[in-house]
Amino acid sequence: MARYGDVSISVIKRMPRYYRFLGNLMEKGVHRISSRELAHIMNLTASQIRQDLNCFGGFGQQGYGYNVDALHHEIGKILGLRSEYRTILIGAGNLGKTIAQQIPFEHSGFSLIGVFDLKEDIVGSTIRGLEVQPISELESFCRKKRPVAAVLCIPREAAQELADKLVELGIKGFWNFSHYDLSVEYANVALENVHLVDSLMTLCYKLSEIVE
Amino acid sequence: MARYGDVSISVIKRMPRYYRFLGNLMEKGVHRISSRELAHIMNLTASQIRQDLNCFGGFGQQGYGYNVDALHHEIGKILGLRSEYRTILIGAGNLGKTIAQQIPFEHSGFSLIGVFDLKEDIVGSTIRGLEVQPISELESFCRKKRPVAAVLCIPREAAQELADKLVELGIKGFWNFSHYDLSVEYANVALENVHLVDSLMTLCYKLSEIVE
Numbered sequence: 061m062a063r064y065g066d067v068s069i070s071v072i073k074r075m076p077r078y079y080r081f082l083g084n085l086m087e088k089g090v091h092r093i094s095s096r097e098l099a100h101i102m103n104l105t106a107s108q109i110r111q112d113l114n115c116f117g118g119f120g121q122q123g124y125g126y127n128v129d130a131l132h133h134e135i136g137k138i139l140g141l142r143s144e145y146r147t148i149l150i151g152a153g154n155l156g157k158t159i160a161q162q163i164p165f166e167h168s169g170f171s172l173i174g175v176f177d178l179k180e181d182i183v184g185s186t187i188r189g190l191e192v193q194p195i196s197e198l199e200s201f202c203r204k205k206r207p208v209a210a211v212l213c214i215p216r217e218a219a220q221e222l223a224d225k226l227v228e229l230g231i232k233g234f235w236n237f238s239h240y241d242l243s244v245e246y247a248n249v250a251l252e253n254v255h256l257v258d259s260l261m262t263l264c265y266k267l268s269e270i271v272e
Numbered sequence: 273m274a275r276y277g278d279v280s281i282s283v284i285k286r287m288p289r290y291y292r293f294l295g296n297l298m299e300k301g302v303h304r305i306s307s308r309e310l311a312h313i314m315n316l317t318a319s320q321i322r323q324d325l326n327c328f329g330g331f332g333q334q335g336y337g338y339n340v341d342a343l344h345h346e347i348g349k350i351l352g353l354r355s356e357y358r359t360i361l362i363g364a365g366n367l368g369k370t371i372a373q374q375i376p377f378e379h380s381g382f383s384l385i386g387v388f389d390l391k392e393d394i395v396g397s398t399i400r401g402l403e404v405q406p407i408s409e410l411e412s413f414c415r416k417k418r419p420v421a422a423v424l425c426i427p428r429e430a431a432q433e434l435a436d437k438l439v440e441l442g443i444k445g446f447w448n449f450s451h452y453d454l455s456v457e458y459a460n461v462a463l464e465n466v467h468l469v470d471s472l473m474t475l476c477y478k479l480s481e482i483v484e
Contacts, residue, residue, distance in 0.1 A: 072474060072478075073470075073474050075473070075474075075477070076467070076471075076473035076474060077467070079473065080467070080469075080470070081453075102453075138477070139473050139474075139477045140476050140477055140479070140480030141473065141476060143480055145476070145479055145483070154373055154374060155374055157366070157370075158369075158370040161366055162366060163468060163472060164469065165472070169472075169473065169475075169479075170476065232479060233478065233483075235471070235472060239292075241289075250478035250479045250481070251475075252471045252478070255288070255289070257288065257292075257375065257376065257380055258288035258289060258292070259288075259464045260375060260377070260380045260381075260464070261287070261288035261291065261351050261380050261381065262284060262287075263381075263421070263445055263446075263463075263464040264352050264353060264382065265287070265350070265351045266284075266445065266462035267352070267355070267357055267421060267444060268351075268352030268355055270460045271420055271445075
């Protein structure tokens with residue numbers, strides 16, 4: 061159900077940042093803000109903000125500015141953050157464990173219900189209250205619990221094959237940390253590739269522009 | 273020294289991905305590729321690739337395609353990946369430890385030379401061959417070793433103040449994981465904010481467009 065199918069992905073990708081800044085304002089007790097002030101703290105222009113929010117109908121009132129709480133709530137709805145998508149994490153090494161422990165899945169639209177790994181010394185340990193299961197249990201788990209999203213913290217070589225299998229098992233969304241761009245050839249599968257090294261290399265370029 | 277000052281940052285941000293795909297091709301023994309094939313595996317168009325690479329002078333030859341090794345090498349030079357920027361990491365909790373252990377700093381233009389934390393139970397432990405130092409040693413370390421880049425894996429509340437101090441101590445580049453957008457008000461400071469939760473929320477939106 062494409063709810064905002066005509067909104068470009070680049071606008072969507074900015075929404076979590078609005079959500080974060082608005083949440084910070086609420087924590088500080090700020091419940092009303094002009095588009096100019098919001099633009100200032102977010103390092104944007106007021107007209108960029110108006111343009112972005114107008115994609116969803118616009119939420120400001122001339123001369124009043126934005127109601128911080130209402131806007132935060134609406135952006136949460138746009139992003140679907142109350143969805144509680146049943147999610148599994150595969151690969152409970154250092155990275156997978158950190159992701160499982162530190163990411164606030166519940167506040168981001170997801171609910172972590174299973175963790176899997178290949179390695180015998182990891183299987184059976186507990187992460188975020190979940191016992192790490194052997195990968196051999198993946199199929200029966202998926203048939204029983206019907207997860208819709210998967211976090212992949214596995215080596216590059218294993219990623220595509222596992223993703224293909226997971227799509228067969230009903231997974232509709234991937235958060236992929238595997239240092240491999242998953243193929244986006246599946247119809248109706250949502251995908252976010254996270255490449256930390258790409259970000260580090262971009263920093264390297266920026267640094268090389270300013271440092272001798 | 274702005275070497276490619278007229279190239280837009282959106283083009284730059286795509287370069288690590290080219291670098292990654294070209295590296296994978298080399299591993300597979302592929303040393304020559306047409307722009308059409310490269311476009312196919314990268315899910316781009318051949319004209320996008322030509323446009324991107326033309327920003328740096330272009331590297332293809334009509335009818336020959338790209339020399340994979342040469343292009344990989346050139347993009348590495350553009351990104352400055354042999355810079356070995358002296359780098360410190362602050363915050364050696366779960367996330368910081370994983371970053372220190374898993375990120376190939378040396379292949380990304382950086383050299384990790386120091387790790388710092390506040391917590392007594394973390395100080396003194398060893399991560400990637402480096403002893404975690406107390407944050408009280410930060411200033412004298414910076415004056416002696418002159419790091420130019422800092423990875424911040426610290427709580428949001430501490431980020432801006434620490435960044436201000438680090439700029440005073442000569443840090444010119446930040447890789448920021450602190451769930452806080454560092455201010456970019458410093459002149460001549462390079463910054464990459466990494467917000468994993470923003471990516472997860474974007475996935476949530478994409479999923480909500482395709483799942484009931």
